[in-house]
Each structure stands twice: as structure tokens, then as C-alpha cells.
Amino acid sequence: MNFAVVGSQFFPLLINGLALGFIYVLVSVGYTMVYGVLRLINFANSEIFMLGTFATSIVSTTVFKFNIDSHPSHGMKLLLVLLCCLLASMVTSAVVAVLVELIAYRRLRTKGANRLGSLISAIGTSIVLSEGVRILTHSIPVASPRVLSKFYVFKIHGVGLRIDQMLTIVFGFILFFAVDRFVTKTRLGKAIRAVSMSEENSRLMGINLNRVISLTFLIGGLVTGAAAFMYMTVYEQTVFNVGFNIGIAAFTAAVLGGIGNLRGAFYGGLALGLAEEFFSVLLGSQWKEITVFVVLVLVLLLRPNGLFGEAVQQTRV
Amino acid sequence: MRLEINNMRVFYGKIEAIKGISVVVNEGEIVTLIGANGAGKTTTLKTISGLRKISEGSIIFDGQDISNLSAHERVEIGISQVPEGRGIFPGMTVLENLEIGKYFRKNRASEMAEDIERVYTLFPRLKERTSQAGGTLSGGEQQMLAIGRGLMARPKVLLLDEPSMGLAPMMIQNIFNIITEINKSGTTILLVEQNAQQALQRAHRAYVLETGKVVKEAKASDLLNDPAVRAAYLGTGANNPG
Ligand SMILES: Nc1ncnc2c1ncn2[C@@H]1O[C@H](COP(=O)(O)OP(=O)(O)O)[C@@H](O)[C@H]1O
Numbered sequence A: 001m002n003f004a005v006v007g008s009q010f011f012p013l014l015i016n017g018l019a020l021g022f023i024y025v026l027v028s029v030g031y032t033m034v035y036g037v038l039r040l041i042n043f044a045n046s047e048i049f050m051l052g053t054f055a056t057s058i059v060s061t062t063v064f065k066f067n068i069d070s071h072p073s074h075g076m077k078l079l080l081v082l083l084c085c086l087l088a089s090m091v092t093s094a095v096v097a098v099l100v101e102l103i104a105y106r107r108l109r110t111k112g113a114n115r116l117g118s119l120i121s122a123i124g125t126s127i128v129l130s131e132g133v134r135i136l137t138h139s140i141p142v143a144s145p146r147v148l149s150k151f152y153v154f155k156i157h158g159v160g161l162r163i164d165q166m167l168t169i170v171f172g173f174i175l176f177f178a179v180d181r182f183v184t185k186t187r188l189g190k191a192i193r194a195v196s197m198s199e200e201n202s203r204l205m206g207i208n209l210n211r212v213i214s215l216t217f218l219i220g221g222l223v224t225g226a227a228a229f230m231y232m233t234v235y236e237q238t239v240f241n242v243g244f245n246i247g248i249a250a251f252t253a254a255v256l257g258g259i260g261n262l263r264g265a266f267y268g269g270l271a272l273g274l275a276e277e278f279f280s281v282l283l284g285s286q287w288k289e290i291t292v293f294v295v296l297v298l299v300l301l302l303r304p305n306g307l308f309g310e311a312v313q314q315t316r317v
Numbered sequence B: 001m002r003l004e005i006n007n008m009r010v011f012y013g014k015i016e017a018i019k020g021i022s023v024v025v026n027e028g029e030i031v032t033l034i035g036a037n038g039a040g041k042t043t044t045l046k047t048i049s050g051l052r053k054i055s056e057g058s059i060i061f062d063g064q065d066i067s068n069l070s071a072h073e074r075v076e077i078g079i080s081q082v083p084e085g086r087g088i089f090p091g092m093t094v095l096e097n098l099e100i101g102k103y104f105r106k107n108r109a110s111e112m113a114e115d116i117e118r119v120y121t122l123f124p125r126l127k128e129r130t131s132q133a134g135g136t137l138s139g140g141e142q143q144m145l146a147i148g149r150g151l152m153a154r155p156k157v158l159l160l161d162e163p164s165m166g167l168a169p170m171m172i173q174n175i176f177n178i179i180t181e182i183n184k185s186g187t188t189i190l191l192v193e194q195n196a197q198q199a200l201q202r203a204h205r206a207y208v209l210e211t212g213k214v215v216k217e218a219k220a221s222d223l224l225n226d227p228a229v230r231a232a233y234l235g236t237g238a239n240n241p242g
């Protein structure tokens, strides 16, 4: 155990943990919202994330002609590139999410198949998407050109906040806040909450169930796509199975906070991002990836309803 | 308004829960459907509201065959169901529960305040609890909320599934008084009950349902005095409060 290092590196670890944590938060929103309305773990969400990372990369290289040797952009051009990449990633992920629901889940649902059927369909869809991209990319990781030069926004005594991390934290927070407000305050958001509490009773209110389910996948996809964009600005590389680790981590975050609960995804994502960073220093970096699995197993064993238990079930999405 | 169910049959898998029943509800009536547990009362209401698929027969509403409309479309044309067990949204406040009752209405913005006021006049206890979570209400209050939420859609016909279930005698009286009041102000009601005594006293006409079949159909006051109905659903002799 290396407590001294944790002490001296507290702030960098905190910042790294928060940046990673917000990516987890957004991806776990995708899992948790779908789980809320369908009681289904959308295994394809990790591939929805993966396709978002590729969309980001493709837009920067083909539309804006960036390559590995290009210099990062500045000013209005930078803003334009970032916005286009973000938009492309969000739209791609959202469209794929809505299509996955239409193709892989809706028919099973309307035919009255049981949950296990949908779960298998989810796993199958996930495999089809990632293997499809594996074939297209010949399993080769794709390095994304640096669009944003990674300067420090501020630096005190060697401790600083990098621009990509700051963007991830600030934008992640704003986006989560927006989704939370949408779900709690707007009419459509309330319909999502109603469906998550009772499908039958929602239909008796005149709520068009299929439309609400599509809307849920759409929002989950938009947010997951935003996370994919942030991931690319921080890590600048993707591969056909990039969603696997992120997906497991985000799913763990959702379970940690109590799956089906939006605020749970927030706390769970941040807690997991921080835990990963701190434990990797405390125990050695070989423990970084394992942290997720240890947390997942511990939560399932000790608090299957998540850290916040029943108290937050009341306010589930 | 006229609701007409013709030779309706409903299956759960291979089990036939409703075996060809015909029921008519005319404008302005309270019609009650009584029967023991498992007779098929809930299934009948769910099939009218569109939660369950009809296998054979037809449901005619205002002259239009609505058998193939989905549940949310039936709410739009004026059929609202208050489900068995109330079915309020536990994590939403009383006010949110009422608001969502108007989810589909085109002029919801202009109707909202007026209809919420109407529900609060009918159920003053709900007004006191307007920002309390639905799940924290008592059983009687939840029933009030469920009925009030049903009214928010301005239904032409209100389907009530055992509104007296699990309530204290005082509260049962209260709920039935309000059902009568709602009917007097112009809403047609199809009332499903195991509490046959109360239901028959309030209703104009009644159907008796046994294992998926209508075994009797009459004026409610006649059934109150029918020896067979008294024996089966009202208890007999000295124990009978009615
Ligand atoms: N979801 C279901 N699956 C299978 N059988 C059901 C289901 N719901 C009701 N039934 C059966 O249908 C019959 C009628 O039930 P129901 O309509 O709930 O009766 P009631 O409301 O009069 O008590 C019963 O035999 C019941 O067991």
C-alpha cells in the first residue's frame, strides 16, 4: 500500500477520477434509464458507446481532414470541430439506440416474450455490433488525431487541470443536470417516470408506451454518445471492443447507485471513477481494471439494491 | 355515449377467462358488474380499456368498433379505467399524479387548473396533501387520488375496479357517495365490485358474473331482493345488514 503517493498526488488523482467518473455517469444513464422503463439490461449500450467513439473519429478525419500529423485547432475552428464531433457522436449513438430497440426488443416485447428472451437478444445485438466493427476495422485500434491541444487551464505547484478533463467534468455535469431536470420536470420526462413505475397504469393515462420507450432509448443514446465524444478527447483512441470495459464499468456504476435510479447513476459513476484512480495508486496500476469487478461483486453481495437502497427507489426515473 | 360489449371472449394463454359475455352501458347510467373473486371482472374491464386483447366478439363505443384500438387511444376517445389496487404512481406527488391523468389532452394547459380544482373540491383531503408522494397516502386517500386522476381525462365512461377494496367502512361510504356524485354530474360509470350490497344500492342496472359468464342481468334494485343473489353475494338472514 502506498499511502504517501496518494497524499502527494491527491489532486491529480481527484481530477482524473472525476473526468473518468463523468464518462461513467453518462454511460450509466443509458443503462439505468432503459432498465427503468423495460427492466432490461441493454447490453448493446456498450456498442452504442463504441459507435459514438468511431463517429467522433470519422468526423474529425474525413470532414475536417485531421490526420496524425495535423496541429491541434484553435479559436472558432476548434469550437466548430468539437461541436461537430460531439453532435455526430450523440446523433449516431441515439439513432443506433432507437434502432436497436425497434429491431431487437420491440417485436419480442409485443409478442409477449419473457425477459430472458430480450436479454439474449440484447447480448446478441451487442456481439453483432462489435464484431461488425471488428471486421470493418480489421481489429486494428484507431488513433484519433489531436483536435484539442491539451494545455493546462491552471497549474499550481505542479498540480493542474487539463482542458480536456475540465471539459469532460463541466460538460458531463451540465448534461447530467439537464437529463435530470428533463425527467423530473417535463411532461415527457414524467411519462418516462410513470412507465418506470407501472407500464399498465401509464397506458391507462393515455401514454403511448412505444413512443415513451423510443424516447428513453433516444435520451440514453444521446447521453452515451456525448460520453463517447468526451472519451475520445481524453484518450484519443478507440477500438471495436472499447465499449466492453466502459460498459461493464458503467453498468457497475448503475448497480452501485441502484439501477433504474437516475441520481444513483450519478453518484455511482463518480464513486467508481474515483475508486479506480485511487486504488490503482494505492494497490498498483495492475489493480485499476479489477477495481470495477471487485466493486460489482461486493455490491451484488452486500447491497443488491445499490448503495442508496430503498430510499432512492421512491424517486426512480 | 353508449358502450356495448358483444359476445366477448378473452384468453390467458389457453385458459378462457371470459367466455362470451354481452354487456351494455347507456349514457348516464351506473352499471355494476358483481361476482366472486376470479369471476373475470378485472379481465372484463382491462379488455374494455385495451390492456388485454379481445379474442372474439366486439366492443362498440359510440357506434364505433374499438376492439383494435390500443389502450392510449381508448383514453383519448373517452374511456378511463381506475385500476384494481388503485395503481397510483408512488414516487410522484399527488399533484403530479393528477397532472399525468391529463397526459394526452390537447387542451391540457387550459383545462388543467380547472380540473385539478374540481378534483380537490370533490376530495378536499387530496388538496391538503398536494405535494406529498402518492406512495405515502393511506389506502382511502390513494383510492381518492386514483378516481381523481381518472377524472382528469374527462372521460365519457369511467371504469372502476373494486374501489372499496381494503377500505374501512366509513371510507367505503365516502367513496360510494362520491361515485354517485360523479355520476350525477354527468359521467357514466361501469362499477366492478365484490361489495355487492353497496354496488347494487348505487347502481341502476347490474350483471352477475360467474367464472367468465354473465349468469344474471337485471335492475340493481331487483337483484337486491333476488333470493339467489342474496344467498350468494349478500349473505343471508340475521347477519345481513341490508
Ligand atoms: N395474468 C393472468 N394470467 C393468467 N390467468 C389470469 C391472469 N389474470 C387473471 N387470470 C385468471 O382469469 C380469471 C379471471 O380473473 P380476474 O379477471 O382477475 O377476476 P376478478 O377480477 O373477478 O377477481 C381467473 O381465473 C384468474 O385466475
Ligand SMILES: [Mg+2]
Binding pocket: B041, B042, B043, B084, B162
Ligand atoms: Mg379483480
